Each structure stands twice: as C-alpha cells, then as structure tokens.
Amino acid sequence: MKKLLLMYEQVQDFFSHFVKREKKPKAGGLKVVSKKTVNLAMLAGLIFILLVGLIGGIRAMTLSNKVTNLEQAVSKAQANQTVKPSETGVDNALEYYLNDFVYYYFVISENPSEQVEQAEKLKSFYGSEPDIQSQGQMKNPSELIWYRILRVKDNVATYQVRYKQKVKEGDATKEEEIATEFNIPYGQTDTGYYVAGLPWFTAWQSNQVKSVKDGLKLNQSDRVDEKTKKKLDKFLEVFFINYTTSQDNLDLVAKDIKTVNNTVFKTLDFSYYKEKKGEIVAYVQVTFEVAGSSHAENFTLYLSEKGKSYYINKMDHMIPSNYAK
Structure with missing residues (x-):
C-alpha cells in the first residue's frame, strides 16, 4: 500500500510539470486546464508506469538468475560430495x-x-x-x-x-x-x-597379544638413601590423601592436578626414586578404593624440592618398563 501511495505521489508530481499555470483566479473561481495538457499528462503517466514495470521485470529476472546459479552451485557441490568416514574409519x-x-x-x-x-x-x-540351490535349510x-x-x-x-x-x-x-x-x-x-x-x-580372531618382551617388573631397588626414601614416601602419602580429598590442599603441593571424586587412598605399595636433570622422578604404585572395591594404579611423578618438603610439577598415569635404567 505504501508503494502505491508513493507511486501516486510521483505520478502527481510528474503531471504538475505539464499543467499550464493560469493566473490565480479570484476566490471561488475554477482552474481551467486545456485538453492538450490533460492528454500529455495521461501519456506521461502511462510511460512512467511502463518504465516502473520494466525496471521491476529486469530486477526480477536478475534475482531469478542469481537463484538459479546458486541452486546449480549447491547441486554441483552435493554431487561431488563424498561420504565422510567416522573416527573409527567406518561410514x-x-x-x-x-x-x-x-x-x-x-x-x-x-x-x-x-x-x-x-x-x-x-x-x-x-x-x-541370492540363488540358493540347497533345499530345506534349517x-x-x-x-x-x-x-x-x-x-x-x-x-x-x-x-x-x-x-x-x-x-x-x-x-x-x-x-x-x-x-x-x-x-x-x-x-x-x-x-x-x-x-x-x-x-x-x-573363526573368531583374538586381538590379544600373548606376551610382550621386557614387561613391567616392579622389583628394582631405587637410587636414594633410606632416609630420603622415607621422606619421599611420607610426602607422597600426604599427596595422595589430598589427591582424593581436597583440591585446596592439593594445589599447595602439586601443579595443575585435579582431585578424583568418590575415591579413597589406601596404601603406597611400591616406590622407586631417581634423580634426573635436577629433579626427582618417582615411580609409584598405589591402591585406591571406590565404593568398597579396591584397585591399583601406576604413576610417574616429577618432583622438585620446596623448602624442607617437595612439590610435584607433573604427573603421568603409567610406569615405563625401562624405569630403572
């Protein structure tokens, strides 16, 4: 509706250029317009309407071509698209x-x-x-x-x-x-x-390897004296208590390590220490309890001295088989 009103005002303004201006009549008089002026105004209006329609048609054709080109591009992309495999390599x-x-x-x-x-x-x-030749399959x-x-x-x-x-x-x-x-x-x-x-x-093929050379054996004697070993063991027991109970306390003795929930530290079962590039590397095995069931976990911890105690800079959840070398 607004477009029609705007078009009407434009036509009216256009007509005003062809209307012969008469001297202002006295109050109550009528303005006289010649027949020739009216015809010119009607012709101009018709030309204007045709011009507007032509411009609209050209814009519509241009938009249609753009849509057609877009549809063709999408169809081409879909035709060239291949099915992507999942992370397991299977579609x-x-x-x-x-x-x-x-x-x-x-x-x-x-x-x-x-x-x-x-x-x-x-x-x-x-x-x-399939063409199956046998009879009476069970x-x-x-x-x-x-x-x-x-x-x-x-x-x-x-x-x-x-x-x-x-x-x-x-x-x-x-x-x-x-x-x-x-x-x-x-x-x-x-x-x-x-x-x-x-x-x-x-036949069912098992992926289980029967044996591996140089398996992990936790039977080595470490390379620190007995006094240092007891001090390190005591520190790690405190660490694992905090590891299962308090993030605030854990942050005081370790860097970027998060506590585990619903877990209880039970015992430090194995520890092996050696110095490497200015820090102490600890290989330990610990028993935890979760909901009444216990299990063992292996850790490699990288420690540095802090005052009269120690600080853990890094932790890995494994012990390499060549830990004692």
Whole structure:
C-alpha cells in the first residue's frame, strides 16, 4: 500500500510539470486546464508506469538468475560430495544399515509365521535375491547377545557376533552360545547400500597379544638413601590423601592436578626414586578404593624440592618398563 501511495505521489508530481499555470483566479473561481495538457499528462503517466514495470521485470529476472546459479552451485557441490568416514574409519550410514542386516540375520523367532516375516525382511537387503540351490535349510531360534563392527575392507564388512540359539537334542532343547566373525559383502549406489551376496562365517580372531618382551617388573631397588626414601614416601602419602580429598590442599603441593571424586587412598605399595636433570622422578604404585572395591594404579611423578618438603610439577598415569635404567 505504501508503494502505491508513493507511486501516486510521483505520478502527481510528474503531471504538475505539464499543467499550464493560469493566473490565480479570484476566490471561488475554477482552474481551467486545456485538453492538450490533460492528454500529455495521461501519456506521461502511462510511460512512467511502463518504465516502473520494466525496471521491476529486469530486477526480477536478475534475482531469478542469481537463484538459479546458486541452486546449480549447491547441486554441483552435493554431487561431488563424498561420504565422510567416522573416527573409527567406518561410514556411520553404512554401519547403521549393516547393523539392521545383522539383527535380522541372527534374531529368529520360535513362531513360524514370524520366521517367514524375518526371512522376507532379510531378502529385502539384497541387491538381487541370492540363488540358493540347497533345499530345506534349517533355522534354529536364536537371539543376539551382542555384536560390533570390526573392520571394513574391499567392500566387505566384518562383524564380531556373539549369539545364542536353541538346539534340539532328542526330546530336550538346550541353549548354545556361539562367538564368530560374520562377513557381509556390500555394494553402494547413488541412493544407498545393498548386500551384494551371501554372508559367510570365519573363526573368531583374538586381538590379544600373548606376551610382550621386557614387561613391567616392579622389583628394582631405587637410587636414594633410606632416609630420603622415607621422606619421599611420607610426602607422597600426604599427596595422595589430598589427591582424593581436597583440591585446596592439593594445589599447595602439586601443579595443575585435579582431585578424583568418590575415591579413597589406601596404601603406597611400591616406590622407586631417581634423580634426573635436577629433579626427582618417582615411580609409584598405589591402591585406591571406590565404593568398597579396591584397585591399583601406576604413576610417574616429577618432583622438585620446596623448602624442607617437595612439590610435584607433573604427573603421568603409567610406569615405563625401562624405569630403572
């Protein structure tokens, strides 16, 4: 509405240039405008309106071109975008998709009708339904205990799966737990993923190393005299009490170390001290208690002398295997 009023005022102002100014009549007289002046004013108004419409059309076309160019740029960026892997190296979307496949593969109901539904759901994951030549495959009722993706390589996702199934033995039925690696071949298109063939089972591979050379042995004698050792042990006992109770007191004896909550210091079980580059390095093992349960932790502490006591400049939560060298 404001734009219309503004346009009207502009047209009216434009018309005023073509109106013939007559001498001011006496009070109560009428202003006479010639027909030629009126025609010129109407023509000028029409030209003005057409000009405004033309300018508006040009601006609209320019804006439309900008929007079109922006849409094309966005579409191009989306087309060139690749799926980013998660921190574990596995695309999250792929993992969620294959998790569903694992679920429907191993969760088998005792109800025959539900087994049919489960089989149909499983088939929907394949790009094309696999051709299975064997007849009368047996499916024991089973359920997942847990599963996790282990690796993805060459379009094959490997899961570690632990499940249990009900197995008939004569007239009785028993539950049997099975741990296995489950391998799923998959493919990808512009619209999503599909299972590219029949999955297969492989032996469970443990990632646990059986033994390591030069393991940590806390059986070394330290390099300080007995009096100094007792003084250092006493200081560390005070430190660990504060470490589990009071941040204010801890700040007096240590730098940038935070207290641990709901923990009780029990004993200083092992300590080994040596001087290194003007400071004392302490390798210690301590027992803590949390909610009635105790556990041991290893520490490496870097101390400097402060008055008649000590101050901890740094703390690490480990003891290196070569601590005594």
